[in-house]
Amino acid sequence: MTTFAIICPPYYSHLRLFEALAEELLSRGHAVHFVVNAGAGAMIEAKGEGLGVHEVGRRSREDLARLTARAVGGGRPMSVLRTVRDSARLTDELCREAPDLCRSLGVEAILGDQMEPAAGLVADHLGLPLASIASALPVHDDPTVPLPFLDWPYDPSEAGLKRNRGGVMVAKLLLARQRKTIARWAERFGLPGRASLADCLSTTCQISQLTESFDFPREASPVRHAVGPIRRAHSDDKPPPLRHAPDRPLVFVSFGTLQGHRLRLFRKIAGACKRLGADCVVAHCGRLTERQAGTIDARLVTDFVPQRAMLAQADVCVTHAGMNTVLDALEAGKPMLAIPMAFDQPGIAARIVHHGVGERLTRGHLSEASIAACLERLLTQASFGQNAARIGSDIKGSGGVRLAADIVEATAGREERREGHDSNGRQ
Structure with missing residues (x-):
């Protein structure tokens, strides 16, 4: 049996994925063993004999909450720069303390979130097998595919390739703080040539929650594995909180655990549903007060609902284009109105449009009228639901957490620590 360490950012959806894999x-x-930044240990709910949770750094839970709150500001340049700065600090904490901790725990392989470069740096420094797992869109180097945080359409023409190269150049500027942190620790660890997030990925095992049918086209690779949603087998098995009225469409609205404070947007969506004679269910994930929630004119406004059960009842999902909600909606065969806000959400929204499973609105073009027009098309044009059901069928048969665990086990068993080399064959 193998002793694994999990290194990932302190974000709710990322931790839930790794909890599912850990329990499997x-x-x-x-x-x-979870190796996380100080303040994140209390967020981990996984249970089981052989599980350990270890914090590094001196950050309080309140400090971490403030850092997370800054990350939800959106894709504006100043917000991006703040998020990059904060992420670099978290990486610095992990690189400083995780190596000695992993040695003391007898760690034999590392499971790292693709968005946390410390996972790859520590694994290579210690000469340990590494599986890079994408909670968000995968960070694969591919000149035909736009960077995950861009809403650009897929375009493999020369014009599209040129545009993508320009995006990479801009990203290098925006991610300068992260790149400096990676390069500094790579030098300390004796790992020359590392400066980007992509440089910190496993060269033998990269796992994503996508299916090929929902990604942009990519060249086949023995390193990349699309396994579908990585979630607990028993997750979300409760019944929905209400029944679908057969004479009225039902629209389910969720912006995930970080964006559920968007009160004015919830009100607009509820108003758009009212224009169409549709029922609206809003899940704000605990980000609104009871008084605020009471100002939304919807059939139901609540903190949490069993999402998969709710989507089985709904006709359309309005989402921030977060990975978990989108995969759940596709699995249920439901079309989506995507309103991306931050992180990789613009890239996921671009895939929603590319595959004809929904429409997208940017926050600069949001009104009751524009939302109602999109919802009306999604409710009346059968192709959206048909395309979603086709991809949903692939998701249902994708393998999920069990397949991910199979791949991780094979990677850990295949790799060998070699004196003077790391597990990825670098010297």
Whole structure:
């Protein structure tokens, strides 16, 4: 059996993915240790014999909450720069303390979130097998595919390739703080030539929650594995909080755990539903007060609902284009109105449009009228639901957490620590 360390950012959806994978590995007899930034330990809900949770750094839970709150500001340049700065600080904490901690725990392989470069740096420094796992859109180097945080359409023409190269150049400027942190620790660890997030990915095992049918076209690779949603087998098995009225469409609205404070937007969506004679269910994930929630004119406004059960009832999903909600909607065969706000959400929204499973609105073009027009098309044009159901069928048969665990086990068993080399064959 293998002793794994998990290194990932302190974000709710990222931790839930790794909790699902950890519990699957624990059930197979492995040991799993979460190595997270201080303040994140209390967020971990996974249970099982052989599970450990270890914090690094001196950050309080309140400090971490403030950092997370800054990350939801959106895609504006200043917000991006603040998020990059904060992320670099988290990486610095992990690189400083995780190596000695992993040694003391007897860690034999590392499972790293693709968005946390410390996972790859620490694994290579210690000569340990590494599986890079994408909670968000995968960070694969591919000149035909726009960077994950861009809403650009897929365009493999020379014009599209030129545009993508320009995006990479701009990203290098925006990510300068992260690149400096990676390069500094790479030098300390004796790992020359590392400066970008992509440089910190495993060269033998990269796992994403996508299916090929929902991604942009990519060249086949033995390193990349699209396994579908990585979630607990028993997650979200409760019944929905209401029944679908057969004479009225039902629109489910969720902006995830970080964006559920968008009160004015919830009001506009509820108003658009009213124009169409549709029922509206809003899940704000605990980000609104009871008084604020009471100002939304919807059939139901609540903190959390069993999302998959709710989507099975709904006709359309309005989403921030977060990975989990989008995959759940596709699995249910439901079309989406995407309103991306931050992180990789613009890239996911671009895939929603590319595959004809929904429409997208930017925050600069949001009104009751524009939202109602999109919802009306999604409710009346059958192709949206048909395309979603086709991809949903692929998701249902994708393998999920069990397949991810199979791949991780194979990677850990295949890699060997070699004196003077790391697990990825670099010297």
